Each structure stands twice: as structure tokens, then as C-alpha cells.
Amino acid sequence: MTKGYIMFVLHAHLPYVRHADEFLSLEELWLYEAINECYLPLLTALNQLARDNVPACLSMSLTASLMTQLDDSHVKAKFLSHLDQSIRLAESEWVRNRDGATRDTVEFYLERWKRHRKEYQEMDGDLVGAFHHHQAAGRLEILASAATHAFLPLMASPQGVKAQIQVGVDEYQRRLGQSPRGFWLPECAFTPGLDYTLSAAGIEYVILETHGVAHACPRPRYGTLAPIQTPGGIACFARDAESSKQVWSAEEGYPGDADYRDFYRDIGFELDPDYLRSFVGNDRVFTGLKYHRITHRTSEHKELYRPQVAHQRATEHAGNFVFNRAKQAEWFGAMMDRPPLLVCPYDAELFGHWWFEGPCWLEEVMRQLSGHPHLATVNAPQYLSLHPENQISQPHLSSWGYQGYSEVWLEGANDWIYRHLHQGEKRMARLINRFARPSELQKRALRQAMRELLLAQSSDWPFIMKTGTFPDYAHKRVRRHLCNFNVLYQELMRHRIRESTLQEMERHAPVFGEVTLEPYRLESL
Amino acid sequence: MESFAWLALLALLFALVFIYFILRQGRQREIVVHPEVDFELGQEIEPRLHHHLLREEDEAWLPRTYGEDQITLMVRDPHCLYAYWEFDATSLGEDHPSSLHLRLLKHDGRICQDFPVCDRVGSWYFHQVTPASRFVVTLGARGPDRAYRELLRSLPVMTPPEGPSSIVNGHYISALWDEGNLPSSPVRWQGGRP
Numbered sequence: 001m002t003k004g005y006i007m008f009v010l011h012a013h014l015p016y017v018r019h020a021d022e023f024l025s026l027e028e029l030w031l032y033e034a035i036n037e038c039y040l041p042l043l044t045a046l047n048q049l050a051r052d053n054v055p056a057c058l059s060m061s062l063t064a065s066l067m068t069q070l071d072d073s074h075v076k077a078k079f080l081s082h083l084d085q086s087i088r089l090a091e092s093e094w095v096r097n098r099d100g101a102t103r104d105t106v107e108f109y110l111e112r113w114k115r116h117r118k119e120y121q122e123m124d125g126d127l128v129g130a131f132h133h134h135q136a137a138g139r140l141e142i143l144a145s146a147a148t149h150a151f152l153p154l155m156a157s158p159q160g161v162k163a164q165i166q167v168g169v170d171e172y173q174r175r176l177g178q179s180p181r182g183f184w185l186p187e188c189a190f191t192p193g194l195d196y197t198l199s200a201a202g203i204e205y206v207i208l209e210t211h212g213v214a215h216a217c218p219r220p221r222y223g224t225l226a227p228i229q230t231p232g233g234i235a236c237f238a239r240d241a242e243s244s245k246q247v248w249s250a251e252e253g254y255p256g257d258a259d260y261r262d263f264y265r266d267i268g269f270e271l272d273p274d275y276l277r278s279f280v281g282n283d284r285v286f287t288g289l290k291y292h293r294i295t296h297r298t299s300e301h302k303e304l305y306r307p308q309v310a311h312q313r314a315t316e317h318a319g320n321f322v323f324n325r326a327k328q329a330e331w332f333g334a335m336m337d338r339p340p341l342l343v344c345p346y347d348a349e350l351f352g353h354w355w356f357e358g359p360c361w362l363e364e365v366m367r368q369l370s371g372h373p374h375l376a377t378v379n380a381p382q383y384l385s386l387h388p389e390n391q392i393s394q395p396h397l398s399s400w401g402y403q404g405y406s407e408v409w410l411e412g413a414n415d416w417i418y419r420h421l422h423q424g425e426k427r428m429a430r431l432i433n434r435f436a437r438p439s440e441l442q443k444r445a446l447r448q449a450m451r452e453l454l455l456a457q458s459s460d461w462p463f464i465m466k467t468g469t470f471p472d473y474a475h476k477r478v479r480r481h482l483c484n485f486n487v488l489y490q491e492l493m494r495h496r497i498r499e500s501t502l503q504e505m506e507r508h509a510p511v512f513g514e515v516t517l518e519p520y521r522l523e524s525l
Numbered sequence: 526m527e528s529f530a531w532l533a534l535l536a537l538l539f540a541l542v543f544i545y546f547i548l549r550q551g552r553q554r555e556i557v558v559h560p561e562v563d564f565e566l567g568q569e570i571e572p573r574l575h576h577h578l579l580r581e582e583d584e585a586w587l588p589r590t591y592g593e594d595q596i597t598l599m600v601r602d603p604h605c606l607y608a609y610w611e612f613d614a615t616s617l618g619e620d621h622p623s624s625l626h627l628r629l630l631k632h633d634g635r636i637c638q639d640f641p642v643c644d645r646v647g648s649w650y651f652h653q654v655t656p657a658s659r660f661v662v663t664l665g666a667r668g669p670d671r672a673y674r675e676l677l678r679s680l681p682v683m684t685p686p687e688g689p690s691s692i693v694n695g696h697y698i699s700a701l702w703d704e705g706n707l708p709s710s711p712v713r714w715q716g717g718r719p
Contacts, residue, residue: 154599191600192683217690391694396657396685397600405602405685415648418599419609423591479586486588 003374004329005341005383007237008362009207011184012039012348013063013149015460015477018075020508024082027473029285031069032082037288038352038359039070039127040116045363046134056366057377060131060348061143061184064171065458067128068511071175076125080117086288087113089279093267093289101304102291108307109289132176141379144172144180144203147512150457151409153191153397156422159429160457162197162519167454167512169201174513181205182380186459188212188239188345189399189406195232205235205380207345212398213238221391225332225340227383228393235384236395240342242328246321247346254321255355258294259313261305263354265292290356314357318364326375338387341378413471414462420482424453427489432520435492445497448505449488450515456481481509590646596664598679603656603687609648610664612677624667625676632659632681641667657686 014034017027049056069075090110097103123130134140146152147167155161165183172180183203185194190208198206205227213224213236220228224238247253254260268280268287280287292302293310325342332340351358369377378386401408410418431449435442456478464474484505491497596610608627629638629651637660638651654660664677 156597215686215689217686218692218694219690221693396683398685403602405600407601407605410599410601410607415607415609419591419597419611419648420587422597423593483586 001374002339002376003333004325004339005376005378006243006325006369007059007341007343007378007380007383008057008365009059009061009143009184009343009345010042010348010351011061011145011345012066013061013145013184013186014066014069014349015458016065016069016148016455016509016511018069018072020074024078024281026283026285027470028078029082031075032079033286033288034349034353035070035079035120035127036083036086036113036116037356038349040119041352041359042348042362043127043130044119045359045366046139049363049366050134050137050139052367054367054370055377056139056370057141057379057382058139058362058366059141059143059182059379061145061182062128062131062172063145063149063184063186064147064168064512065149065455067171067175070127072510073125079125080120083113083117083120085279087117089276089287090289092279105291105305105307106289113288128175135176141182141381142172142176142180143182143184144168145184146186147171148454148458149186149460150454151187151189151399151406151459151462152185152194153189153399154406154409154418155425155457156418157425157429158193158197159520160425161194162201163428163450163516164454164457165197165201165203166516166519169203170516171512182207187399187401187409189397189401189459190236190395191397192394193232195230195234199233203234205237205384207343208236208238208395209398209400209404210239210241210244211404212236212395213393215398216393216395218391218393220393222336222338222340225336225342226338226387227341227380227390228395229390231392231394235380235390237341237343237380237383239345239400240328243321243325243342243344244346246324247344247350254314254317254361255350255358256294256297257313257317258296259306259310260294261290261310261356262292262294262302263290263356265302266290310357311360314361315364318361318368321361321365322368322372322375326372329375341383408466409459409462411466413468414465417456417462417465417478420478421453421457424456424482424485427485428453429520429522431489431492432517433522441497441499441502442492444506445488445492445502446517447515448502448509449485449492450517450520451509451511452481452485452488452505454515455509455511456485484509594677596662596677596679598660598662598682600682600684601650603684604652604654606651606654606660606662606682606684607648608651608662608679610677611646612664614645614666626665626667626673628663628665628673629654630661630663631655632661654684656684659683 014031017025017031019025019028046056046058087110090106090113094103094106094110097106131140131142135142145168146164148164150164152161152164155164169180179202181204183198183206185206185208188207188209190206190212210224213220213228216228220226224240227235227237229235245252247255266286267289268276268285273282273284276287291305293305295301295303328342329340351362366377369375397406398404399406428449431446435446438446461474461478465471487501590611592613594612596608599607601607606629612625614625624641625645626639627642627649628636630636637654642649659681661681662679663675665673665675667673
């Protein structure tokens with residue numbers, strides 16, 4: 001008898017970091033690291049579950065900016081070239097360490113990367129198609145998201161919000177050939193009114209941070225253990241705080257275990273730059289070759305990494321996770337007239353990239369849950385078909401960022417962007433409504449203006465400005481996209497479009513195909 | 526009759542010159558084409574005094590102002606709001622104010638915070654505001670008579686509540702969801718720690 005449900009949601013997103021030129025930028029490495037360390041291992045886990053007929057049930061969001069990059073032939077070619085370079089470095093490392101203690105670990109990486117290259121070539125680099133294959137088989141529920149992951153509560157206009165949602169939905173339909181039922185709110189950020197726009201776009205459900213549901217009005221009868229229905233007609237599922245903590249927490253979470261791979265001890269920062277130069281260039285970068293385990297979080301001394309031991313640890317942690325969820329379901333289920341639902345949303349990039357053993361852990365959790373007597377995995381549509389009636393309640397502003405609201409994306413380091421972004425929304429509306437019947441060239445300029453504005457709105461830029469990791473890059477990107485937008489605005493208003501400039505912008509940001517302009521039309525509201 | 530025609534012609538000429546200068550002034554204020562990037566730029570009226578100034582290279586890319594009088598209020602969290610504004614004081618003409626004032630009001634008109642600001646283009650964080658309340662912000666001027674004259678008004682915003690709602694309906698499992706009174710879960714973390 002089912003005493004509780006678990007819903008896993010992985011949120012896959014990267015900002016648009018594709019560079020049109022041949023050289024490899026440092027920011028593009030984020031994407032290639034994510035493909036090699038996260039998306040391919042997650043696909044491997046799904047393939048293995050499918051091969052063994054394990055009835056896995058996962059949910060995953062793929063943002064439009066990520067899908068457009070994964071589907072880009074230029075990106076695919078550059079990723080393969082990057083992977084080849086990594087393999088050459090691993091081969092060189094094998095020679096260097098052939099009599100050393102790290103030889104087995106180098107062999108482990110070498111074998112893994114060669115397998116990734118083979119799998120990637122076999123699927124013709126079509127990662128989105130590979131995920132879609134699991135969706136078609138019922139193992140994976142894919143959610144759409146906002147076009148460029150904008151923090152929707154901080155946008156100025158209903159048109160701007162509608163454009164982010166509609167372009168995200170359109171891209172989903174274009175690349176997956178079906179309409180999304182779920183929508184990943186960037187940063188889980190919700191504000192009243194969003195539900196009406198989402199509902200109009202055909203969306204049925206979203207995921208909110210714990211207090212997004214717990215603080216809704218009237219007070220949700222089942223707290224965060226069942227979804228609520230907003231007045232706008234969207235089901236809101238709440239993140240389960242306890243299961244999140246076990247995976248997310250830097251202090252208490254599984255990824256901090258002594259036997260797991262240490263992310264920061266990378267040979268890219270340890271070996272002689274002259275030796276590394278022919279493989280990675282002049283910059284100090286992560287190479288993916290990491291030979292040590294965490295050992296102790298606060299100590300500089302690190303023991304060597306042992307992949308088999310780490311794998312065993314991940315299996316134990318999977319058992320612990322399932323055990324704890326069963327206890328949770330038993331405890332809360334006794335107070336409810338339906339089985340409690342535990343929603344476990346995580347950033348997909350945590351799995352494999354930051355937490356190297358994460359995909360292995362997830363696969364093992366799925367295996368253990370498949371034969372569990374009291375727990376069952378569900379996705380949101382399955383849950384809603386089992387329990388279609390849910391309490392109507394109005395959530396308020398919330399997000400999963402620090403302190404639970406907008407503070408990360410609106411503070412001293414990044415607040416300067418909003419007057420420009422908001423003005424961009426006004427100008428976009430002005431343009432669209434001025435050019436009711438644009439010529440072909442005007443239409444191209446309008447579409448590129450839309451693309452540039454969408455790219456400037458990504459929540460990643462204010463986040464990076466706040467965290468201070470690559471603030472110059474984030475500043476540059478916001479400025480560049482807004483500048484391009486302003487140039488196009490000016491040229492359109494003066495009826496003086498320079499095609500060469502437009503072509504150059506299109507070459508640098510060929511996103512979202514024939515992107516819709518409709519959301520900014522006044523009559524579309 | 527002839528002198529009347531001359532007078533009318535002179536008046537017409539005067540009116541045309543006047544209109545020309547008004548339009549020219551408006552256009553100068555509204556559009557300045559940057560030599561490098563050739564897009565609309567507003568004029569910087571006076572330097573911003575905040576710590577989060579746009580950096581030097583930013584100035585080459587983005588307008589400092591947009592030539593539109595406006596004020597916007599945004600919600601950061603249950604206790605904090607953020608406002609930014611742009612106001613061209615020269616439009617007041619002879620009525621030039623002695624000082625600009627920022628005023629935060631509850632939706633019922635009650636004044637919560639009121640203080641002078643120097644910048645005609647600026648921003649401000651309002652801390653210690655009340656959760657679950659509706660606010661608007663206005664920018665106004667105080668003349669020599671100290672009377673407050675509203676110049677700009679934002680759209681209203683609503684701060685979120687900081688705790689669970691006191692409104693309940695239907696059956697409700699109260700033991701679960703009183704924050705701070707959450708029953709301790711039987712779950713204990715059992716994984717190995719270093």
C-alpha cells in the first residue's frame with residue numbers, strides 16, 4: 001500500500017554562453033563541463049534504468065536557452081573538440097602517472113570520457129532528443145521554463161512576463177514536438193498574477209519554494225505535502241525542506257561526504273602551466289581531472305580519490321535517503337487523509353558536476369524506490385490525476401534564493417540593471433505597436449531586438465554580479481545585449497536599419513528561431 | 526489696416542520662433558546621439574551619488590537617463606522595498622523646487638517614510654516596511670511654503686506575508702503548519718560524516 005509519494009524534479013539550465021567565434025571562451029566551458037559531467041551521466045543513468053526495466057519516474061526542466069545551445073551545431077562541434085582535448089590530456093596524464101598511485105583514477109577518467117565521446121557521437125549530439133526519448137517512454141516528464149530564465153517578479157510589465165513565458169513554451173513545442181504541462185519558474189520565483197499568464201499559456205503546474213505554499217492564503221490544509229490550486233488555475237507543488245537539506249546542505253548534505261570527489265582539487269590549478277598549456281591554453285581552468293576526495297572539509301590534506309569506494313558510498317546514501325523519506329511519509333501520512341507528497345527539486349547541474357557521484361546516487365534511489373512497499377515515485381501530472389481536487393489558495397511572492405524572496409537579484413551589486421531592463425520592455429512594446437505591418441527587414445530587426453532584450457533579462461547576470469564569481473562577464477553581457485537592443489530600437493524608429501549590423505547581431509545570438517513578437521502587442525493582453 | 530497686418534505678421538513670426546526654440550529644447554533634452562554607438566541617450570543632469578554607480582565602460586553603452594519622468598517601486602522581501610526614479614526638474618520652470626522629497630505611503634494614504642533626496646535620477650531602499658501591506662511611493666517637491674507637491678507616483682505594490690496565513694478554511698491539520706511549532710520529524714540524518 002502506498003503511504004507516500006516522492007517527486008524528483010531536476011532543473012537543467014545554463015545561460016546563453018555560446019560564442020560565435022572559433023576560440024573557446026572560459027564561459028563556454030561551463031556548458032561543456034555540464035554536458036560531460038552532468039547531462040551525459042544523467043542520460044546514462046536513465047538508459048541503465050530503462051535497460052533494467054526499472055519503472056523510474058523523474059521530472060526535469062530544460063530551459064529554452066539551454067536547449068537552443070545543446071541543439072546548436074557550432075556548440076556540438078566545439079564540445080567534441082573540447083572533449084578530444086580533455087582525452088588527450090588524460091592520455092598524457094596516464095603516461096605521467098603510469099607508475100604512480102593515481103594511475104587507476106586516470107584510467108577511470110579516460111575510459112569514462114571515451115565512452116562519453118562514443119555515446120555523444122552515436123546520438124549525433126542530440127541531447128534534447130535523447131531526453132525526449134525518455135519522455136516518450138514515460139520515464140521523464142519535461143517541464144518548460146522562461147525563455148532566458150528571467151526572474152519574473154522583478155519584471156516591469158505583463159507583456160515582458162508574457163514574452164518570457166510564451167517564448168519558453170514555443171521553444172519547448174518546437175524542440176520536443178508537444179506542449180508542456182509543467183513550467184519551471186526561474187529561481188522558483190512566484191508573484192501573484194503570474195498564475196493567470198501561465199494558465200493562458202496552457203501550463204498546469206509549477207514548483208514553489210516551501211514557504212511559497214506554506215504562507216499561501218488561506219493556509220494550506222496539507223501544508224507542503226500536497227499541491228494547492230491558485231485562483232488563476234495553476235497547481236503549485238512545494239519543495240520539501242527536509243529532503244532538500246539532505247542533498248543541498250553544504251554542512252549536512254550527502255555531497256560533503258569524505259569519500260566523495262573533491263571538486264576543487266583539479267590538476268588545472270595544480271600542475272605546471274607550461275605542461276598544461278598545449279591542452280588548455282594559457283588560463284588556469286578546471287580540466288575535470290581531480291584525483292582527490294574530500295577527506296575533510298576544513299583540512300587542506302586530501303587523500304586520493306577511489307571511484308569504487310565513492311560509488312559504494314552513493315549506494316549507502318541512496319538507502320539512507322529512501323529510509324528517511326519512508327519515515328517522513330509514515331509520520332505525516334498518519335495525520336492526512338491522503339498519502340503525503342514529498343517534492344524534491346534540485347539543480348540538475350548539482351548532479352555530476354558539483355556532486356560527481358550524484359547521478360549514481362539518483363539511479364540507485366530510483367532502483368530502491370521501484371521495489372519499495374510504501375513509497376512510490378510520481379510526476380506532477382500523475383499526482384494530479386490521482387488527486388485532482390486540491391485546495392484553492394493564493395501564494396505570495398517567494399523564491400528559493402537566499403532569504404526566500406528577491407534579495408539575491410535586487411541588491412547593491414545588481415540593482416542598476418532594472419531601470420534599463422524596464423525601459424527595454426517599454427521600448428519593445430513601443431516598437432511592436434508602431435510596426436503593425438513591418439517589412440521583412442523590419443521584422444528581422446524587431447525579432448533580433450526581442451532576442452537581445454530576452455538575453456539581457458536572464459536571472460544569471462544579477463546572480464553572478466551578486467555572488468562576485470564572474471561579475472565583469474555578467475556586466476558585459478547585460479550591457480552588450482541592452483546596447484544591441486537600443487541600437488536596433490533607434491534604427492527602427494529612424495527607419496534606418498543597417499543590415500550589416502543586424503547580420504552581425506544575428507550571428508552572435510541566433511536564438512529562438514522566428515521568435516514571437518505577439519506578447520508585446522497591446523491587444524494581446 | 527496695413528499696420529494691423531504688419532502687427533499680425535510680426536506676431537506670427539514671433540510665435541514661430543518661440544515654437545522652434547521650445548521644440549529644439551525638447552529635442553535636445555530627449556535625444557543625444559552618441560558618436561560611437563548611435564543610439565538615443567538622455568542627458569545626465571547631475572552625477573549619481575550612490576555607491577552602485579555605473580562604471581566608466583557602462584556609460585559608453587547605456588543611457589544614464591531616458592528623458593521620461595517616472596518612478597518605480599519594487600518588492601525585495603516582506604520588509605524591504607526598492608524604488609528608482611528619473612525626474613527632470615527643469616520642467617518645473619519658474620516653480621523650481623527648493624528640495625525633492627521621497628515619500629512612501631501605505632495604500633490608504635498614510636505616510637510611512639518621508640525624506641529629502643538630492644538626486645533627480647536615483648534609487649533608494651526602504652527598509653523596515655510592514656509585511657503583507659500595499660505601498661506606493663511618490664516623488665514630490667517642497668516649495669518655499671514647505672507644502673508638498675506630488676510630481677511622480679509609482680504603481681502600488683504588495684509586500685508578501687512573513688508567516689503562515691491566519692485565514693483557514695475547511696479541515697486543517699494545525700499541528701503541522703504552525704511555523705516555529707513544527708513537530709520534530711522522526712527523521713535523523715544517518716549518513717556518514719567526516
